Amino acid sequence: MTARNIIPGALLTASAATYYTVGAGLRCLIKKLTFCNTDVAAGYTVTVYLVPSGGAAAAANTISIAKALTLGETWECTEAEGHILETGGFIQA
Numbered sequence: 762m763t764a765r766n767i768i769p770g771a772l773l774t775a776s777a778a779t780y781y782t783v784g785a786g787l788r789c790l791i792k793k794l795t796f797c798n799t800d801v802a803a804g805y806t807v808t809v810y811l812v813p814s815g816g817a818a819a820a821a822n823t824i825s826i827a828k829a830l831t832l833g834e835t836w837e838c839t840e841a842e843g844h845i846l847e848t849g850g851f852i853q854a
Contacts, residue, residue, distance in 0.1 A: 780851075798835075802832065806828060818853045824844070825840045
């Protein structure tokens with residue numbers, strides 16, 4: 762097992778987008794997933810999806826819904842910790 766930062770410094774979009782996909786022959790154990798509102802405005806929300814290969818962002822794979830982040834707030838999505846994504850699985854937010 763190799764520990765690494767899989768989504769360094771990604772900027773979230775206004776709709777669900779893929780930020781990491783597990784490569785062929787690999788599995789991904791999520792140890793920590795952190796979000797930070799570095800913008801100059803408050804009022805952003807984050808919804809996190811852990812999607813199996815071939816799936817799509819939907820209620821069935823939502824692990825956190827519309828978490829509000831205030832200006833400068835950092836939030837650790839503890840709901841993601843310990844989940845394992847199989848080959849082709851992905852993280853959307």
